[in-house]
Amino acid sequence: MKIESVDFFYLSMPEVLDIGDGSQDACLVRVQAGGLAGWGECEAAPLPTIAAFVCPMSHSACKPVQASVLGQALNDAADIERIGNLVRDRSLDLLQAEHTLSGIDMALWDLLGKRLSEPAYRLLGYPRAYPKLPYASMLFGETAESTYQKARSARSLGFRAAKFGWGPIGLGTVQADVEQFQAAREGLGADGTLLVDIGTVWRDDVVAAALRLPSLKEVRATWLEEPFVSGALEAYKQLSLQSGSVKLAGGEGCHNFHMARHMIDYAGIGFVQIDAGRIGGITVAKKAADYAHARGVSYVNHTFTSHLALSASLQPFAGLEHDIIAEYPAEPKSLATDLTVNHIHLDGDGYIRVPESPGLGMEVNAAKLGPYVVDAEIRVNNQTLYRTPRLEGL
Amino acid sequence: MKIESVDFFYLSMPEVLDIGDGSQDACLVRVQAGGLAGWGECEAAPLPTIAAFVCPMSHSACKPVQASVLGQALNDAADIERIGNLVRDRSLDLLQAEHTLSGIDMALWDLLGKRLSEPAYRLLGYPRAYPKLPYASMLFGETAESTYQKARSARSLGFRAAKFGWGPIGLGTVQADVEQFQAAREGLGADGTLLVDIGTVWRDDVVAAALRLPSLKEVRATWLEEPFVSGALEAYKQLSLQSGSVKLAGGEGCHNFHMARHMIDYAGIGFVQIDAGRIGGITVAKKAADYAHARGVSYVNHTFTSHLALSASLQPFAGLEHDIIAEYPAEPKSLATDLTVNHIHLDGDGYIRVPESPGLGMEVNAAKLGPYVVDAEIRVNNQTLYRTPRLEGL
Structure with missing residues (x-):
């Protein structure tokens, strides 16, 4: 062709x-x-x-x-x-x-x-695709109470994991953030996987980030995402030395393989989050997944838009059995929903699977x-x- | 205002x-x-x-x-x-x-x-501006003979330093490159400062680069520029361990401070080349100059366009007395020349000075x-x- x-x-x-x-x-x-x-x-x-x-x-x-x-x-x-x-x-x-x-x-x-x-995942060399545990990707509420309600609703929709990010987080007092973290944990329940996303608002301020670590440990956050901009490798590294059970996550800003590699090599992260819609597509994302896998860093998709993007972003790590967490846009605007005829739904156990039909397996809803x-x-x-x-x- | x-x-x-x-x-x-x-x-x-x-x-x-x-x-x-x-x-x-x-x-x-x-340089905190040694920034000729002629002409124009880059270099045999390097040295004379620019064509291929090192040492190249793309930090680092008297140079692709810092921290370069027209302007370039200076890496401007861009790119390191080498576009198209009324000329000793008039000191020739x-x-x-x-x- x-x-x-x-x-x-x-x-x-x-x-x-x-x-x-x-x-x-x-x-x-x-x-x-x-x-x-x-x-x-x-x-x-x-x-x-x-x-x-x-x-x-x-x-x-x-x-x-x-x-x-x-x-x-x-x-x-x-x-x-x-x-x-x-x-x-x-x-x-x-x-x-x-x-x-x-x-x-x-x-x-x-x-x-x-x-x-x-x-696509088979053309990438994976013999099979493993189920992923999707987390409901949501914005923090303007108040701790509304975050609590959002976490409850994620749970009631069948999600076993949820991520809260952006909104007011990191911009106000430490105490305000602590209340948000606690509300998220409470709403999600003790057995849910809780993820927290700061949306880079601290740029490279390790002190601001470190002040929130005790509370994040207390609510058993699995990861702290993007405390800093993607390039602030040394700030990530310093924070990682103090973050203990709370692993650092980042990488959505990577727009080439090298940037993903730098985060894996130098930033001390536990999760590398790649948006196939930014890094140069599925090809480069797969290269990043291979590199992360070989170095014991978990690969996670970054996806905040349609299920076409979701399918594309799942392909690069579809065959990595133990990299199980996947981002799942949980509050999409109607555009993102209307973009495809079919959708990737949660099964009864709260898991998703990459489509088995040819290519990305999604039909655009022209x-x-x-x-x-x-x-x-x-x-x-x-x-x-x-x-x-x-x-x-x- | x-x-x-x-x-x-x-x-x-x-x-x-x-x-x-x-x-x-x-x-x-x-x-x-x-x-x-x-x-x-x-x-x-x-x-x-x-x-x-x-x-x-x-x-x-x-x-x-x-x-x-x-x-x-x-x-x-x-x-x-x-x-x-x-x-x-x-x-x-x-x-x-x-x-x-x-x-x-x-x-x-x-x-x-x-x-x-x-x-501008005074507003950046430099009490005075030091003269810079401009190198004629030129493309390699299609043949070694034409590169020789270009080097001769750079010398006759008053340049004591010249850089050759792009064109056929790195794309053919090692021997073809060796002949180009030798022609450049011969045309420039034994006392000229010779710089070589590969234009990233080896991407991250350390072996391809290392094969050219003996010849670059023999012709006493001051630096080997951009053997790899900006992000290939590990490839730079590996090559730097073998490059001896030939220092590595790179950084023109940096589009934020972090990228410049990564090259300084991890890539083993001797010269960081910053384009103020890409990295976020004079402000970020100055930050990179400060960072490089504190770590013993020389700062060099990257400039291939007008003298407006040249003045802007000199400001960030105008006050660094020992970071003396400066890129000077030597084969500009008429657009680049016509863009300003005034120009930054070489003095009789082959040096240039950043304008002392307010701001960037260049008048756009509308x-x-x-x-x-x-x-x-x-x-x-x-x-x-x-x-x-x-x-x-x-």
């Missing part, structure tokens, strides 16, 4: 709120080859991501992503790796390119899986997406470089 | 060639406040960089850069740092944002310097830029988010 077309769709809720909810818009990618269509999703700001696909060349190492994708042969997994390397070489100085590549790479695995009638489509247009010197394609062309 | 407006100008040569020459287009930024204008330049793909400034918000940590800049107070250096932190927090998940911020940050220093009648202006337009849901502003509005 040859890659015939790559189409980007900018989708959005009618109103985007100033909250840490990444499901409010979406950057959907369709790749067509050999009469088939594959789908992916960049976990990225749609407009700059599209611009990185279509922009004019600046120089030999600052080319638009399309220069390395359109017309390329796509017959096996090695082709997908080759295309990714082309993008990284030719778009070396185009920062946004790795976010753009991420959705394309997913779509290539989806397409190749459909062509070869195999789920019929429902019309109201979410954002009309965008990019023109340069009277030429239209991008205009929102028609979704009907499915 | 309050920041009243931020305007982006996409400038380009009529034809952009598929070569490693970053001076073929430019992303110029003008910031206006208090009746003054400051100028900066993002070393970045213009269209995605502009899109990152104007795009709609995706969520609370994925906002357009303009949300953190327009209307902000600008009265002292602390305001510039504060604005940068706002951008990093609010645009955390917008990858291109740091390239967008870079040019804005330069313009803010230019503006503040004009307001306070001080050159009258000459008309032919280079690229008309660009970004529309979303029938609203124009960006349209090339008029340069006459100076």
